[in-house]
Amino acid sequence: MNCLLRAENLIAGWQSAATEAVDLVLAAGEIVGLTGPNGVGKSTLLAAFAGRAQIFSGSIELRRGLRLALQTQDIPPVVGLPLSGRELLALTTAGAGGLPPWLSERLDLRLDRLSGGQRHYLALWAILQAPADLILLDEPTNNLDAAGVGHLTAHLRERAEAGAGIVVVSHDAAFVEAVCDRVVVLGGGNGQ
Numbered sequence: 001m002n003c004l005l006r007a008e009n010l011i012a013g014w015q016s017a018a019t020e021a022v023d024l025v026l027a028a029g030e031i032v033g034l035t036g037p038n039g040v041g042k043s044t045l046l047a048a049f050a051g052r053a054q055i056f057s058g059s060i061e062l063r064r065g066l067r068l069a070l071q072t073q074d075i076p077p078v079v080g081l082p083l084s085g086r087e088l089l090a091l092t093t094a095g096a097g098g099l100p101p102w103l104s105e106r107l108d109l110r111l112d113r114l115s116g117g118q119r120h121y122l123a124l125w126a127i128l129q130a131p132a133d134l135i136l137l138d139e140p141t142n143n144l145d146a147a148g149v150g151h152l153t154a155h156l157r158e159r160a161e162a163g164a165g166i167v168v169v170s171h172d173a174a175f176v177e178a179v180c181d182r183v184v185v186l187g188g189g190n191g192q
Contacts (some may be wrong), residue, residue, distance in 0.1 A: 002028040004066060004134050004165040005049060009058035012048035014042065017056045019044055022121030024167075024184060028133070031156060031166040033176040036186035042169040044059050045186075046070065046136045049167065053082045062134070069132035071124055073139050078111040078119065085111060100151045121152070128155060134165050141172045153179045 005026040011017050019041030034042045047053035049060060050070045062068075073146055085107040089096055096104055103118055103125075111119055120143040126134065141149050149172070156179050160166055170176050176183055 004028055004063050005059040009134045010060060011056045012044050012053045013056060019153055026165045028163045028165050029160050031160050031180050033180035033183040035176060036070060036182055040187040042186055043138050046138050046169055049136055066134055067132045069127050069130040070136045071127045071138060071140060073122045081111060083111050084108050092126035094126040103126055115150060117145055121148050137168045139170055141175050
């Protein structure tokens, strides 16, 4: 097994602990979902994996030389920003190849002329195209319509088949079932 991430008895948070103890091993080519009710620390775990949240106990081990990409729920404001979708992709070194037609044909529009779902998918696409071994996604289906979720599902499977490991936080049960190889449900007191 080509292990990308190993968390053992991990408790993470910010000023204080925000998660239960979690054990997780992620292999290259695997997609793992993190689900559970609001407030159990799913987003905090992603932040801990990315080195952004504090570890109160336990450990995180990342494969040496691992390249990581993190998508958060924060979407930067774009009102008045004279940047097109194509320019955003160029800034992030993401290619437009593979984008669905409903978005690729709008790449020359300014970001503030796109719908919220289109902007969200474009930002998500930029992260998914990063040269990353480990991709961490926090509620990636927010603001996406059925076509966007379908395209995302197919693309995540392609990234996993190419060797990326992916951790997805989501409340979208149908999406999690369609894309994840296994699911860790938080909030049950055992982290598994």
